[in-house]
Amino acid sequence: MKILGLNFGHDAGVSLIVDGVFACHWEKERHCRVKHAIGLRARDVAAALDYFGVSLEEIQSVAVTTTQGLPFMLYDGMSVEFGTTEIIDQERLDALIDRSTGFYARFENSDLHPFGHYLKSLGGPPDEEIRIREAKFPVNITRADADYFDLPADATIPSTPPAAHTIAVTLTLQGRRIPGRFVSHHLCHAYYAYSQLGRGNGLIVTFDGGPAGRFRGGGLYFGTGGRVVPIYFHNFFFGFFYEGVGQELQLGPVGAAGKLMGLAAWVTPSTTTRDWWADRPTREPISSRVKTGRWRDALS
Numbered sequence: 001m002k003i004l005g006l007n008f009g010h011d012a013g014v015s016l017i018v019d020g021v022f023a024c025h026w027e028k029e030r031h032c033r034v035k036h037a038i039g040l041r042a043r044d045v046a047a048a049l050d051y052f053g054v055s056l057e058e059i060q061s062v063a064v065t066t067t068q069g070l071p072f073m074l075y076d077g078m079s080v081e082f083g084t085t086e087i088i089d090q091e092r093l094d095a096l097i098d099r100s101t102g103f104y105a106r107f108e109n110s111d112l113h114p115f116g117h118y119l120k121s122l123g124g125p126p127d128e129e130i131r132i133r134e135a136k137f138p139v140n141i142t143r144a145d146a147d148y149f150d151l152p153a154d155a156t157i158p159s160t161p162p163a164a165h166t167i168a169v170t171l172t173l174q175g176r177r178i179p180g181r182f183v184s185h186h187l188c189h190a191y192y193a194y195s196q197l198g199r200g201n202g203l204i205v206t207f208d209g210g211p212a213g214r215f216r217g218g219g220l221y222f223g224t225g226g227r228v229v230p231i232y233f234h235n236f237f238f239g240f241f242y243e244g245v246g247q248e249l250q251l252g253p254v255g256a257a258g259k260l261m262g263l264a265a266w267v268t269p270s271t272t273t274r275d276w277w278a279d280r281p282t283r284e285p286i287s288s289r290v291k292t293g294r295w296r297d298a299l300s
Contacts, residue, residue: 004059004178006045006171009067009185010038010118014048026051028121035254036114037121038067042076045173062171062180065188068134068208068216071101073126077175080130082182083168087161096167098131114254134184135215137165139230160230162187186219187228194223204228209239209257 005015012028026048029037049056064080066072072080082097084090103115104125110116140160165184170177183191189206202223210216215233217240222229239257246256 001060002054002058003061003063003180004045004049006040006062006064007066008038008040008064008072009070010036010115012037012040012044012121014040014045016048016052016054024052032121034118034121036118038070038115038118039073039075039122039126041122042078042173045078056174056176059178062169062178063183064169064171064180065183065185066132068185068210069131071098071103071129071131073104073122074128074130075122075126077127077172079128079172080182081170081172082130083170085163085166085168087164088167092136093167096133096136098133099129101129101131103129103131112253117254132167132182132184134165134186135233137184137230139219139232162228162230165230186215186233187221187230190219190221190223190228190230194221194228197223199226200224205234207236207238209243210237 001019003017005017007013007015014026016023016025028040028044029035031044031047046056049059064072074080082093084093088096104119104122107113107115108119108125138160165187167182169180169182171180172178186206186208189208190204193204193206194202200223204221204223206218206221208216208218210218214235217234217236217238219233220231222231242257242260246260247253249256249260251259
């Protein structure tokens, strides 16, 4: 069985799974020369299939995702239809789907936001935008003010099934309808981390770019028996922290967080204090979305 994995978010790419085993991957930025390129057009999928040496007719299923909070931007007659499952009924499905995002128009001319750079690979506004309200997926702990210290010491394996963070989809590409699943962004990260462990038991913590108090920051998951179970959106802000510090270190408006994380492995660990921050020149971060007050306090 051949399954095509499609990431429509930033760092867009296409992966091929053959009989349950990862076969190969096609990364868009390597071909369009736009760092962290966002979105997939039909021509991108066609180029990936050609690279894999596989025809579209051989693909039996798809798994699609995007960056948390970012819409699917659809071009060239490509479409994604969402359907109900044994877990997600029509009422819940309607609450999850947002078809009026205006994302491309908001960022296409922005020089201050990294998304303005990422969008350059698409060449124009999409035919349709569809956003999944992933924060509405169910988790075992739902209190907005909860944190790690609120987790019960005698916690048992959570009961929320991983399928609760997926939606049935049908992707139409080049006139062919292919069934599959939308998989939530954080669940994709968690499954990737768990794949490094195997099929044992493990607590999985994901960290992503997002402000404090928002689900975009990542989540807690439990891996057992080859399955990854959602526990909690932890609402931490480490992604913004790395991005803000990276920009203050003059690593640029695009990809500062990734550069800082990459460089961190090559230096001697040390600690810092608020005094270090006080000695820094006063200036606004290049990215307008970095709210300095959210992460400066974490420096002490």
